[in-house]
Amino acid sequence: MKPLAQKAIIITGAGMGLGLATALEAAARGARLCLVDYNEDALKQAAAGIQQQYADAEVITVKADVSNEEDVKSYVNATLKAFGTIDGLYNNAGIEGKQAPLTEYDLEVFKKVIDINLMGVYFGLKHVIPHMQQKQYGRIVNVASVGGIRGVMNQTPYVATKHAVSGITKNAALEYARYGINTNAIAPGAILTPMVAGAFKQVNPADPKAAETEYAQANPSKRLGLPEEVARVVCFLLSDDASYVNGQTLAIDGGQSNSY
Template structure:
């Protein structure tokens, strides 16, 4: 029987329509959380909700569409969550996109700006409005989704790397600013996790044989495999729980040992 760490707790998740957001929503629902799920795509949000209710039919869930690059939309999903539940105990600030592959001098300027807008500005807007609520409450737990690309360089991904380094900086800044108010702000730095976003990236690099590319990529990881979304979800759940109350301002890699290597193999 799963330990119900989140009974009567309200957790807000962005990017909940797929990938790490969906896996975390499923994990937290199994632990009793009341959920506010946000994504740009209502169809995928309802898929997430349906999967949750199959196994946890009594869980309270609201689904909200929002574009995280629009500050008013972000304020709206926070306001709607408060209107429904009256509080926000945990926030998985997760929505993001992958972007294309090219060296810095050849990278598309518009795509670079879009990555900064979604992956960095969207995280900032979420922090801006959720921190205000948690400060009034005198308690709260936030997890921002960074990446291993936020703690080292990645070949041919300058926009993604720049945005995720920014997320790491925001995490540390907010942590020291709000710790005295009972708020913990941490980040996760996933390595290659078998989500639709990663698979889509492999397909963009080699559409004819993306599975071989994925296998070759996994060979460069000490664990010799890609990570699973549910493995990330369990880490997020821990950081959003009271068990992590004295962990603050850290960004935790979850990468199968990849960050412990001296170098990262180039994937053709």
């Protein structure tokens, strides 16, 4: 039997990048999927791509902004309506914000990063956990970052929110483990997604490829990661193979977070 067979899993930020890669991997492992994104075109393309590769996959899409609590309620309700249950939540949607030193950081962008990266994760937990509590089962994966383990130059709100995601993960694990709910986080290093491509453009607008090469050189593995390498770990954490893993923030970074 496939490891995620029949599991009803919500994936936020599923339109591209890490969310889409995980949606594809979860579909391959038999999951039923609720794909959430505020980019409707990306969402439609993602669903069509999954359906093309996995004709039997059960997939619904919900256009929602994770920083809006009403939208979060709507993706929870849509999942319950379609599948009758929620087994897993991949709380993945997030943004990087702009790159600037702490004292010069634009306040509106700062607040937006908090709204999406922290409040979006919180709202997901707040509205999904009660349903998992009822059935005494749940698997949750929140997305932190290497920036949730250490500092990253010129990314204060990103780093602050990703440390917060690691913290909220520990609390959810403590408070809900007794109901059969495991909550973990992942801390990806630089993975080649549209978000990271955008970051390299900000660092070196004239030559983003040079910024990418320089960044990869600083990694012990001398390369960036691939979305599929993250997706496989997330699917493991969403499965019953990870039944006694709880409250962890797992780095997926080629060893980067161990260097100084």
